[in-house]
Amino acid sequence: MTSDKGDRSAGTAEDARVARTRADIARAAFGVLAREGSDAVTHARVAEIAGYSKTTLYSHWPARIDLIAVALDAIGELPHHERSGDLRSDLIGELRMFRAAVIDFNLDRILAGMAQWASVDEMRQIRDKINTEGQRPLRLMLEEAFAGVELEAAVSMLAGVVACPAIMFGTLPEDDTIASAVDIVLRSAR
């Protein structure tokens, strides 16, 4: 072995360790955020849940906002509906996945928490990135039927069928409400 190769192996092992730590912390921080709200995402609480020392957390993520950012990264990896090719059933499937994420991850509380934090510039950027990524599959589907300003309207309208009752009333739409919303939008496109 050359020392060059040795260095590279050491680098890789180190990278893998950092990546594992990051994944552990992200999972723990997201769990605290989803279950206990953004106020609970502190170095002490996340260290406790993840089984790491507070010192380790502070060395990688010095500020609380760093912990919240790493937690929110997990939202970018939420599951989405797998396309079948039929636009109506794909839209319904994607909105049901969004509804499931609201239930499984208390996404309504997370969205509400992010909105309240949005005066912090860094938080606003994180939020915009997450919501843009979250809406992308829905947007790609609707691009088959709408363009321009009608596309913007249609994305907000269908996201709103799940998000509005969740945030305004703490309720979620039934299957038939989701299907009706998709039908209203698609009838209009044809």
Next chain:
Amino acid sequence: MTSDKGDRSAGTAEDARVARTRADIARAAFGVLAREGSDAVTHARVAEIAGYSKTTLYSHWPARIDLIAVALDAIGELPHHERSGDLRSDLIGELRMFRAAVIDFNLDRILAGMAQWASVDEMRQIRDKINTEGQRPLRLMLEEAFAGVELEAAVSMLAGVVACPAIMFGTLPEDDTIASAVDIVLRSAR
């Protein structure tokens, strides 16, 4: 004057004084909520803004949630669009009023704050009442074109055109996005 009449006058004067205090406190509490967020709605801060003693506030509204509730009552009195009879322009007008309320009263932050507080049962009831009242004019208009589950979907979709970008991205729809959303819904109804 009979003593009966005298008593009634005293009662009326007392009632008027209490009503005036209540209106002053509601306005001050709503202002603090809209400008500074729900965490700032404390007896000390509202007393300071309203020019009343903390003792007066504690005697009428013993808990912080009472102050938040009285602040939120003010949302029930937000302005709505005056009906012209033309459904399309009435829907557009109502959504523009909703958009104006988001700007003028930081309604997105208030909605987000209410969602975060919703684990408190009393808070959830207040929120549901306010949101139901807030949506009523939109719902009444849409009842001219939709019924049943499609009506539920249409209300969430049109409310979502304003609420979703506000809560998810801190942005508001342009006039043409609002008009497009109304057209998508109305084309589908005809």
